[in-house]
Amino acid sequence: MRNICRFLPLILSLFVWGNGSAQTYGNEWINFSQQYYRFPVSQDGVYRISYATLVASGIPLSSIDPRRIQIFAKGEEQYIYINGESDGVFGTSDYIEFYAEHNNGWFDTCMYANNTDQPNPELSLFNDTLVYFLTWNSSITNRRLTPETDKNFTGYTAETYFWYTARMNYYSTYFAGETDDYGVTVPEYSNTEGWFDRAFDPNDTWDPGPYTRSVYTYSPYNAGPPAKLEMHLVGASDYAGLSPDHHVLMTGAGLNFDTTFNGYIPLHLSFSVNPSQLTSSGTQFVFTMPNDLGSNADRVALSYIDIEYPHSIDLGNATSISFEANDGAVLKAYFTLSNLGSPVTDSVLVYDNTNHKRILTLRSGTSVRFLVPNTGTQKKCFLVSESSVKAVTTLRPVN
Ligand SMILES: [Ca+2]
Ligand SMILES: [Ca+2]
Secondary structure: OHHHHHHHHHHHHHHHHHOOOOOOOOOOOOOOOOEEEEEOOOOEEEEEEEHHHHHHHOOOOOHHOOOHHEEEEEEEEEEEEEEEOOOOOOOOEEEEEEOOOOOOOOOOHHHEOOHHOOOOOOOOOOOOEEEEEEEEEOOOOOEEEEOOOOOOOOOEEEEEEEEEEEEEEEOEEEEOOOOOOOEEOOEOOOOOOOOEOOEOOOOOOOOOEEEEEEEEOOEEOOOOEEEEEEEEEEEEOOOOOOOEEEEEEEEEOEEEEEEEEEOOOOOEEEEEEEEHHHHOOOOOEEEOOOOOOOOOOOOEEEEEEEEEEEOOOOOOOOOEEEEEEOOOOOOOEEEEEEEOOOOOOOEEEEEEEEEEEEEEEEEEEEEEEEEEEOOOOOOEEEEEEHHOOOOOOOEEEEE
């Protein structure tokens, strides 16, 4: 009887799960009769897997029609390009190409009671590496990028800017969140728990502030629409018997912000900023803690500063860049970007990751021209020079 009692909760919970037909487990993407090979990705970018790498990893390419190949990440089939797949044979110069991302905070979100509790959705608490999986099924119609080969720019007016996000994530210090009277934190992830910059603390004799933080905002387009500035701070102390106990001043980008608040709570700040207030060499924000409330515990921690701004067509010697393209009334948005940093012999590709398109470009010297089809929404794009395409160097069998 004692043994049955021990297992009863488990049996009951299995029964409940069995009844819930809508229950999913996150592993629905796996086909257990297929073989899977894994490889790690810790940086965003365009990746290629060569014939030689696939063969060296033990994948029986000679018996696989390349059109059957699939790549999965985050439980979803990815859109890929396979050079030379149309003949049904994976030749020695054929390769797989796709855009891949590192691991950010997307999966950690579920550990917080509310999505908005997560102090930095762009930063994983545990690991920056995402695992990608390669497999092949029996179909020859799998997810593929749509090729865009149009290089006829006649009749188009060039875009004057694109959207660029400059972001600083801070992660030098882990805060466990609010503590109770005994100095113990709650077991779940609270809204003041995660990775932050070292706390701003006016009672710290070594470093009482002001604290200056700089964000690299190269080449803002001054005639463009307002930039969107976001900052996330939390109270990292609570001085008992006093409310409010935090006082923060912030200046920078033409702003002058002054606030007081109490205890362990998040302080998410959003501002609209004229792009002319941003500086190419770095926009500086100064945080001052006046220490004028009589609070003996006034620690405030910063998790990120994010600035989405209109960026001029000057790429500033970059060899690759992540950007967003506005939607427009014309069929395609025409970009002519200058000051590309890669060797002039390098070809350049643009990925529209919103619409899963692989766009060819026309390069001349340090400038590059291309057309992004308009589809009714702003498009997340990635421009990459040939020499900045990353290679997957090894894949490991999973099963
Ligand atoms: Ca081929
Ligand atoms: Ca207090």
